[in-house]
Amino acid sequence: MHGLLLKDSIASFENRRVALKPVELGSREVVRVEGPSDWPTSSAELRYVLLWTSDRSGIQMRVHNGDIVPTIGADLKVADDSFSQRRILNRNAAFVGSYPNGTGFRLSLDEAAALVEAGSRNAEVIWDYLTADAIQSAIPPKPVSKIINFGDMSLEEASDYIEPLERLEKLVKPDRAKKSSRSLREQWWRYKAQAKAMYEQITSLSHVLCFSQDGKNLQPALVDQVKRVVIDTKVTVVADDSFSTFACLSSSLHRIWAIGDGYARARVFKYLPSHFSSFPLPEQDNELDELGIRLHHMQRACMKNRHVGLRELYNWVAEPDNRLSEILELRKIHHEIDNRFLQLAGWGDLRGNDYTFEAIAGIRQLLPDQEWRREVLRRLALENDRRATIQGDASTAGENDDEGEDE
Known part of the structure; x- marks a missing residue:
C-alpha cells in the first residue's frame, strides 16, 4: 500500500x-x-x-x-x-465570460472618466465591467468598474480611439509580446476570448444568473441586464431569466450537486458551467417562479437595508446565532424552495428534513444532514444518467469547461 x-x-x-x-x-x-x-x-x-x-x-x-x-x-x-459519471443535459445555457488577458484593459471609474474627457468618442469603446467580486459585494450585484473593449476592430479602426489604444499599447502590448500565441502577440488590442456565444444567448434577456467561479456560498446572483457590458471570465453565467430557474439554482439540491461536482481550494468552491449543464432541473413551475421572486425581493431588501453584499448576506445565513428577522425569512424561503423541488422530482419522502450548520471543506453551510445529502446526490446522479440516456448524449460534463486566467 x-x-x-x-x-x-x-x-x-x-x-x-x-x-x-x-x-x-x-x-x-x-x-x-x-x-x-x-x-x-x-x-x-x-x-x-x-x-x-x-x-x-x-x-x-x-x-x-x-x-x-x-x-x-x-x-x-x-x-x-x-x-x-455526470453527463450534459442543458446545452448552450451556461458560459464563462470574456477573457481580456491583460490588466491594462481594466479601468477604474476615474480612469474611464479621464479617457472620455480626453475624447468624447472614447466612450464608444469603454464598457461596463461585471467582475466576480462585484457579484459578491456590490449592492445590488452590478458592474462597478469599466473596461476597454475594441471587440473585433482592426488596428486601423481601433486607432480612431487614440487614448484608449495608447493605454493598451503601454500596459498590454509589452506583456503580449512575450506570449507564445501568435494571435495574442499580433492582436494585442483584442481580448484573448470574447465569449461571443454567451452574449448572443443573453442579449434578449431581462436579467442573467451569475455565479462567482471562486465563491463560498454557491448562491447565484440575479443581475439586471446592461446593454454594453463585458462579463469577466471568472464569472459563470446561466443564460436564463426564469425565476423558477433562479429558485432551483438557489436550492440545497443544486448546492449539493455543485459541491459534489467540484472542489474547494483555500476555502473557496469553484463553480463552472458543467455544474449547471449536468444538473437535472425540474419542469418550470408557477410555485417555484413565485418562490424565486420572493427570494429575489428579500435578498435585495436585505442588501439595501443592512448595507451588505451577497457574500456577507449569505455568511449571515450560515451563522447559527444570527436571528435577524430578514435572515430567518431567507432561510424559510430556501426551505420552501427545497420542498417544492423535491415534490416536483417525486421525492416527497425527503421533504421536511431539519437543516444543520456544518462546515464542508472548511466552509460553513446551512444544509440538511449528511444522510439526506448523500441520498439526494445519489438520486440526482441517477436522474442525470436517465435523462442523458433518453437524450442519447454520452458527453461527460466538465470536458469543455473553459477556465480562463490571466497568464
Whole structure:
C-alpha cells in the first residue's frame, strides 16, 4: 500500500484527469482518503488530502474519512458522488465570460472618466465591467468598474480611439509580446476570448444568473441586464431569466450537486458551467417562479437595508446565532424552495428534513444532514444518467469547461 499527502486541488477536474484517472484505470485503486483538511499552521492558507492506493488484488476494504464505502472514485469521493459519471443535459445555457488577458484593459471609474474627457468618442469603446467580486459585494450585484473593449476592430479602426489604444499599447502590448500565441502577440488590442456565444444567448434577456467561479456560498446572483457590458471570465453565467430557474439554482439540491461536482481550494468552491449543464432541473413551475421572486425581493431588501453584499448576506445565513428577522425569512424561503423541488422530482419522502450548520471543506453551510445529502446526490446522479440516456448524449460534463486566467 502506498500513501500520499497532496494539495486538495489534486481532485479538481484538470488535475485528476492526468494524475488520478490513470490510477483508477490501471492496476491500482484508491482505498483510503482522509480530508480535505486545513494545514495545521496559520502561516499557510492551504488545504491537503491524504490518500492511500493499493494493488487491486490485495484490497480488503475502502475507507473514506472513517466510513467503509464500496468504491472511491478518481475525484476522491464516494462512488455515488463521482464527477466522472455526470453527463450534459442543458446545452448552450451556461458560459464563462470574456477573457481580456491583460490588466491594462481594466479601468477604474476615474480612469474611464479621464479617457472620455480626453475624447468624447472614447466612450464608444469603454464598457461596463461585471467582475466576480462585484457579484459578491456590490449592492445590488452590478458592474462597478469599466473596461476597454475594441471587440473585433482592426488596428486601423481601433486607432480612431487614440487614448484608449495608447493605454493598451503601454500596459498590454509589452506583456503580449512575450506570449507564445501568435494571435495574442499580433492582436494585442483584442481580448484573448470574447465569449461571443454567451452574449448572443443573453442579449434578449431581462436579467442573467451569475455565479462567482471562486465563491463560498454557491448562491447565484440575479443581475439586471446592461446593454454594453463585458462579463469577466471568472464569472459563470446561466443564460436564463426564469425565476423558477433562479429558485432551483438557489436550492440545497443544486448546492449539493455543485459541491459534489467540484472542489474547494483555500476555502473557496469553484463553480463552472458543467455544474449547471449536468444538473437535472425540474419542469418550470408557477410555485417555484413565485418562490424565486420572493427570494429575489428579500435578498435585495436585505442588501439595501443592512448595507451588505451577497457574500456577507449569505455568511449571515450560515451563522447559527444570527436571528435577524430578514435572515430567518431567507432561510424559510430556501426551505420552501427545497420542498417544492423535491415534490416536483417525486421525492416527497425527503421533504421536511431539519437543516444543520456544518462546515464542508472548511466552509460553513446551512444544509440538511449528511444522510439526506448523500441520498439526494445519489438520486440526482441517477436522474442525470436517465435523462442523458433518453437524450442519447454520452458527453461527460466538465470536458469543455473553459477556465480562463490571466497568464
